[in-house]
Amino acid sequence: MTASKNTHLQGGNLQSLVGWQPEHFGWRVEGSVGLITLNRPERKNPLTFESYAELRDLFRRLEYVDEVRAIVVQGAGGNFCSGGDVHEIIGPLTQMSMPDLLAFTRMTGDLVKAMRACPQPVISAIDGVCAGAGAIIAMASDLRVGTARSKTAFLFTRVGLAGCDMGACAILPRIVGQGRASDLLYSGRSLGGEEGLNWGFFNRLHEPDALLNEAMSWAAQIATGPSFGHAMTKKMLHQEWSMGVDEAIESEAQAQAICMMTQDFHRAYKAFVAKERPEFKGD
Numbered sequence: 001m002t003a004s005k006n007t008h009l010q011g012g013n014l015q016s017l018v019g020w021q022p023e024h025f026g027w028r029v030e031g032s033v034g035l036i037t038l039n040r041p042e043r044k045n046p047l048t049f050e051s052y053a054e055l056r057d058l059f060r061r062l063e064y065v066d067e068v069r070a071i072v073v074q075g076a077g078g079n080f081c082s083g084g085d086v087h088e089i090i091g092p093l094t095q096m097s098m099p100d101l102l103a104f105t106r107m108t109g110d111l112v113k114a115m116r117a118c119p120q121p122v123i124s125a126i127d128g129v130c131a132g133a134g135a136i137i138a139m140a141s142d143l144r145v146g147t148a149r150s151k152t153a154f155l156f157t158r159v160g161l162a163g164c165d166m167g168a169c170a171i172l173p174r175i176v177g178q179g180r181a182s183d184l185l186y187s188g189r190s191l192g193g194e195e196g197l198n199w200g201f202f203n204r205l206h207e208p209d210a211l212l213n214e215a216m217s218w219a220a221q222i223a224t225g226p227s228f229g230h231a232m233t234k235k236m237l238h239q240e241w242s243m244g245v246d247e248a249i250e251s252e253a254q255a256q257a258i259c260m261m262t263q264d265f266h267r268a269y270k271a272f273v274a275k276e277r278p279e280f281k282g283d
Contacts (some may be wrong), residue, residue, distance in 0.1 A: 015064040022058065024051035026076070032069040032223035033216055034062075034120070041077025044129050046085035052108055052133075059114035066282055069223035069230075071118075072215045073137060074125040078208065083132020083155070090159070105165075108133065112167045115140040116238050119231030121222050125215035126150045127208050131190075136166045139175065142234060145215050146202040148193040155188035163188075174241065176201050226264040227282035 017034070021027060026037030036055070038045035047055075062068060075081050084090055093101065115122055115137070124141040130152040138144055138152060146152075154172070156165045163169065163185030173181040176199045184191060196202040206214045222230065232255050240248045259265060264280045271278035 013064045014066060015061060017061070017065055017068060022054050024048065024054045027058075029068060030216065031220055032067065033219040034068040034071045035216065036071065036073045037076055038074070038081050038134075039076040041075075041079070043085070044079040044082035045075040045077070045134070046082045046088075047133050048085050048088045049104075052111055055137075056107065056111040056114050059111065059118045062118040062120055066227070069120055069227045069282070070219035071120050071122045072125055072212075072219045073122065073141065074212055074215070075127070075130075075134070079128035080124070080126045080130040080150075081132075081134025081137060082129050083134050108136075109166050112136060112140045112171075116234075119227070119234060121219075121230055121234060123215050123219050123222075125211050126152065126202075127211055131155055133166070136168060139168065139171050140166075142237075143218070144196075144202050145204045145206060145211060145218070146193045146196060147208045147211055148205060149208065150193040150196065150202070150205075151190040152196060152201065153188060153190040154184050157186060158188040170241075224280065226259075226262070226268075226280040228262050228264060229259050232259055 017027075017029065026035075026039045028035050036058070038047075038051075040046060062071070093104065096104070121143065122141040123143045123145060124138040126138050126144060126146040127150060128147075130138055130146075130150060132153070132155055135152050135154050154163060154165075154168055156163050156168075168185060169181075172185065175181075176184075180199055183189075191199070191201060193202065193205050197205050204214070204218075236248075236252060236255055240251065243251065263283045264278070267280065268278040
């Protein structure tokens, strides 16, 4: 299917990221996998007002991009992300008015909304420090791979704030359970790699020097699957949090019927009959 036909079928909304480069983090595409690199290693990759907004805008744009079918997020220099930059964010926040503070907290929450709304599965590759907003980015991802030396901390109470930041009180309990989430959000303590794996926060652990390759390999494997089906799975996982069981079953019936109309479903059947491996195209 040509790009023009795809654009037509998506109501003219299809966009491309070919040649695009952000200003405030690294970005490259390998095959169908997009790699985001938080790249301020000298300060453990903290976020700024600008990088928050640019990340939000990228994830919003990914909803209309079909050449990228999975995303990996990593940090440079042996750490994932130390959260909001103390000098470039935390300091200025202490001088802001209430309307400006609310505009900021809504903007940071919009990053999580955009991550959950984008159709591509997102894998965070977490080594070293993963704190504050960095822990939120990891939490908001669909899958997490870490190392034994990973240290994930939702440290908001340690700076005099509530643990309910950027959806943490809604999302984290669904990953690790209410009691364990309460432990992390009240204490602000670090969750180590092995403990995080045992708790289900991490899906897998790898050696630090193998972490990125393993994350990219997993993302590439996902990217070969039915991207429309993956997008529907992600949407249902998110939407069914607020549904009763009967409502969820009906929603899944509708979602699956829609997927049965795709060419990928027909390709899978024909490949099965021919004893071949299907080549999914996302249509």
